[in-house]
Amino acid sequence: MFITDHPGWLSTDDGIDYRAVSDYGLALSCGFDLSPTEAAFFDQNQSYDRGYTATYLVNWLLTALYGRRREDRETRAAMVRAIAEGKPPEGIPEEAAALLTRHAPIAAAMSAFTRAFQQKSRSTPYPDHEIRRLLDGQAIRSPDVR
Numbered sequence: 001m002f003i004t005d006h007p008g009w010l011s012t013d014d015g016i017d018y019r020a021v022s023d024y025g026l027a028l029s030c031g032f033d034l035s036p037t038e039a040a041f042f043d044q045n046q047s048y049d050r051g052y053t054a055t056y057l058v059n060w061l062l063t064a065l066y067g068r069r070r071e072d073r074e075t076r077a078a079m080v081r082a083i084a085e086g087k088p089p090e091g092i093p094e095e096a097a098a099l100l101t102r103h104a105p106i107a108a109a110m111s112a113f114t115r116a117f118q119q120k121s122r123s124t125p126y127p128d129h130e131i132r133r134l135l136d137g138q139a140i141r142s143p144d145v146r
Contacts, residue, residue, distance in 0.1 A: 044125075044128050048128075048131075050135055051110045051131040054106040059076060059080075059107065061096055065096055080107045080111060081108050083101060083104035105137075106138075113126060
């Protein structure tokens with residue numbers, strides 16, 4: 001089993017895609033009796049769910065707040081990259097801008113992986129170390145929650 005380019009689907013070693021009845025987080029858990037190959041996959045992809053969630057949030061906010069549609073994928077990707085590179089979001093509530101600023105670097109890295117996985121090779125390695133680094137950086141910059 002490995003990550004696919006569309007949520008809700010699982011690909012198998014025989015190349016057939018199956019509609020999953022559960023999500024990736026439930027389909028693969030260290031609580032199961034995993035083979036060495038499955039355990040290695042689990043170790044190398046632990047940040048996927050958190051990275052995917054941050055990416056989904058960023059894309060949802062851009063769609064909702066800037067009127068971007070699902071079909072505006074390239075425009076949205078350019079906006080994500082610009083925010084990730086330090087361009088502040090404009091014309092939206094401050095809280096939403098803070099969320100975009102916080103999560104855009106993760107969304108940019110996840111989106112680059114997804115594009116390469118979809119358009120270049122299904123063997124594209126998941127950038128777990130980069131995503132973990134970005135997620136760990138969030139913990140340092142997180143606002144004081146009261």
